[in-house]
Amino acid sequence: GESVGLHLPTLSVQEGDNSIINCAYSNSASDYFIWYKQESGKGPQFIIDIRSNMDKRQGQRVTVLLNKTVKHLSLQIAATQPGDSAVYFCAENGGSYIPTFGRGTSLIVHP
């Protein structure tokens, strides 16, 4: 069936480096994508979203890139900080109210 998956389960970076977290999706009908951050012991928290009519969207220190041709989504975090350490999920909506979540990537930031 349709699914959303992440390429890398764990990403380790040094503080101050840029981080890139990748996500592949298979539902070509998906038109809305969201990145969530989940810190240990907490619920997922919205970071940034993008609709399929865009290929790039920027927030504060974060950028989401969408490549519909290869059905790939990425989250870029600039100047990664220890507080960015968390699990990051991508989620996609194919027009329903129910997003499909990827498995998650654990980002570890070393001071």
Next chain:
Amino acid sequence: DSGVTQTPKHLITATGQRVTLRCSPRSGDLSVYWYQQSLDQGLQFLIHYYNGEERAKGNILERFSAQQFPDLHSELNLSSLELGDSALYFCASSPPSGGAYNEQFFGPGTRLTVL
């Protein structure tokens, strides 16, 4: 703080028992979603309610049920509990405008341990 509250935070019970998890959405949000998150799985969608009505069901077991009350809070009932039901259960809410193009606001979760 997302504005979504869940109680209890932790719950320890035995196999075969029944528990009720409670969720209060953000003020003004009409949608409530329930998810299960276990160690080896991502977020698994269970069920969605909108303004008191069930809108969608995911991989929810027949032993599980939910409802949304007139004040919009929701309860997830888990019965005949098994060891494999041990997981984090999250509730999320989303605002009525925007349809499917809405972020969801997640509560802090309830950690259920079945012994």
